[in-house]
Amino acid sequence: MADIYSNENPLFKTLAFYVGVLILKMFFVQMYTTFQRITKNIYATEEDITFADPSGKKVKIDPQNPIVERIRRAHLNDIENIVPFIFLGIFYISTHPVYSTTLLVFRIFTAARFLHSFVYLAHVRQPFRVLSFGVGIAVNIFMAVSIVMFYSKV
Amino acid sequence: MADIYSNENPLFKTLAFYVGVLILKMFFVQMYTTFQRITKNIYATEEDITFADPSGKKVKIDPQNPIVERIRRAHLNDIENIVPFIFLGIFYISTHPVYSTTLLVFRIFTAARFLHSFVYLAHVRQPFRVLSFGVGIAVNIFMAVSIVMFYSKV
Amino acid sequence: MADIYSNENPLFKTLAFYVGVLILKMFFVQMYTTFQRITKNIYATEEDITFADPSGKKVKIDPQNPIVERIRRAHLNDIENIVPFIFLGIFYISTHPVYSTTLLVFRIFTAARFLHSFVYLAHVRQPFRVLSFGVGIAVNIFMAVSIVMFYSKV
Numbered sequence: 001m002a003d004i005y006s007n008e009n010p011l012f013k014t015l016a017f018y019v020g021v022l023i024l025k026m027f028f029v030q031m032y033t034t035f036q037r038i039t040k041n042i043y044a045t046e047e048d049i050t051f052a053d054p055s056g057k058k059v060k061i062d063p064q065n066p067i068v069e070r071i072r073r074a075h076l077n078d079i080e081n082i083v084p085f086i087f088l089g090i091f092y093i094s095t096h097p098v099y100s101t102t103l104l105v106f107r108i109f110t111a112a113r114f115l116h117s118f119v120y121l122a123h124v125r126q127p128f129r130v131l132s133f134g135v136g137i138a139v140n141i142f143m144a145v146s147i148v149m150f151y152s153k154v
Numbered sequence: 155m156a157d158i159y160s161n162e163n164p165l166f167k168t169l170a171f172y173v174g175v176l177i178l179k180m181f182f183v184q185m186y187t188t189f190q191r192i193t194k195n196i197y198a199t200e201e202d203i204t205f206a207d208p209s210g211k212k213v214k215i216d217p218q219n220p221i222v223e224r225i226r227r228a229h230l231n232d233i234e235n236i237v238p239f240i241f242l243g244i245f246y247i248s249t250h251p252v253y254s255t256t257l258l259v260f261r262i263f264t265a266a267r268f269l270h271s272f273v274y275l276a277h278v279r280q281p282f283r284v285l286s287f288g289v290g291i292a293v294n295i296f297m298a299v300s301i302v303m304f305y306s307k308v
Numbered sequence: 309m310a311d312i313y314s315n316e317n318p319l320f321k322t323l324a325f326y327v328g329v330l331i332l333k334m335f336f337v338q339m340y341t342t343f344q345r346i347t348k349n350i351y352a353t354e355e356d357i358t359f360a361d362p363s364g365k366k367v368k369i370d371p372q373n374p375i376v377e378r379i380r381r382a383h384l385n386d387i388e389n390i391v392p393f394i395f396l397g398i399f400y401i402s403t404h405p406v407y408s409t410t411l412l413v414f415r416i417f418t419a420a421r422f423l424h425s426f427v428y429l430a431h432v433r434q435p436f437r438v439l440s441f442g443v444g445i446a447v448n449i450f451m452a453v454s455i456v457m458f459y460s461k462v
Contacts, residue, residue, distance in 0.1 A: 020455035091170040147174035301328035
């Protein structure tokens with residue numbers, strides 16, 4: 001039997017591809033925070049202000065700015081969901097899942113997280129954010145339960 | 155020799171099982187936040203309020219609510235400790251550890267994190283939270299030092 | 309061909325070593341928060357105050373204290389960057405990278421993150437923090453793009 005964790009295993013290749021895509025998406029949200037801080041002069045530390053505005057007259061520390069806090073919540077939500085997804089994906093592919101199911105599950109999760117980021121950052125009205133969040137959570141719980149069931153038996 | 159990362163290796167099977175269990179526990183804390191937000195009408199974004207209370211009269215934005223902030227801190231503490239644990243577990247099982255020691259270490263960590271969540275969410279008095287936190291950290295440092303020592307030699 | 313995920317593969321050994329080192333660095337930042345909380349009496353929950361100051365007269369809850377918030381931002385920034393790095397490292401070593409390039413990339417990232425923590429906690433003036441942050445992000449994007457390109461072809 002071929003190794004599970006090998007770049008010849010289709011399950012592993014699919015996982016690796018979507019891990020790369022999801023992490024790039026996370027970085028986009030992360031850098032969007034930095035972009036908003038610089039263009040809107042919203043900083044949380046003194047050094048940043050000294051650097052952005054040496055005279056210190058125009059810019060004030062604003063660690064709870066709503067524009068930045070929204071992106072930070074979107075980013076934190078990514079960490080809270082994409083990080084477990086990758087861990088679960090790594091162990092899920094060792095439970096002999098059907099390839100087509102796995103591919104579908106990875107694609108649904110990836111689509112849901114792209115939608116979640118878009119909806120969060122574009123202020124789209126609810127229930128779109130809660131739905132995209134829920135789909136991601138459902139995929140993660142499905143994989144977590146599959147892993148626990150598989151490894152409590154063997 | 156059997157592969158380390160294979161569902162025939164008892165070390166890998168044990169790790170996979172506890173990864174599934176710990177991530178399910180994390181999701182419970184995460185969903186408890188959502189449950190508190192909905193039942194107590196505590197929202198951090200405008201869309202949520204527009205959805206929960208279309209008239210906009212009863213519910214106000216409250217991004218620093220103490221009830222939700224407590225659960226969020228519990229959840230963040232999970233991320234700060236369980237995520238490193240899983241990474242360390244993945245590499246620790248490659249350092250030829252004794253099976254019974256590894257099983258014990260994984261069980262102690264899992265028990266400490268369940269206790270930590272319970273103590274945090276149930277407002278149990280200190281020092282129970284700091285003790286359960288400390289046990290988790292001690293396990294993680296033990297694994298991290300084992301990995302660094304093993305791989306600085308070979 | 310030797311397995312990728314085996315402690316006989318130099319790429320895997322290097323990754324394991326730097327994962328251990330980076331996670332130990334993260335724990336240092338995490339415990340520095342606890343150290344500051346205790347020595348400066350800055351607590352975010354009532355239980356902590358009841359424990360640190362049973363009379364309840366001298367210490368007040370202060371969940372937004374700037375000293376602790378700075379370390380927490382440094383720690384969160386670690387999570388936002390080191391966690392993706394480890395995931396990317398795990399999949400990057402499966403894309404047949406050159407060993408010397410990989411070693412260099414891992415070392416640059418590790419050095420940048422040590423510098424970032426030092427600069428953040430020691431209040432060093434900008435642009436040192438933004439530069440060390442940028443180097444880490446650049447390494448992560450390089451690995452993520454390499455993974456996506458490798459696995460979109462095969």
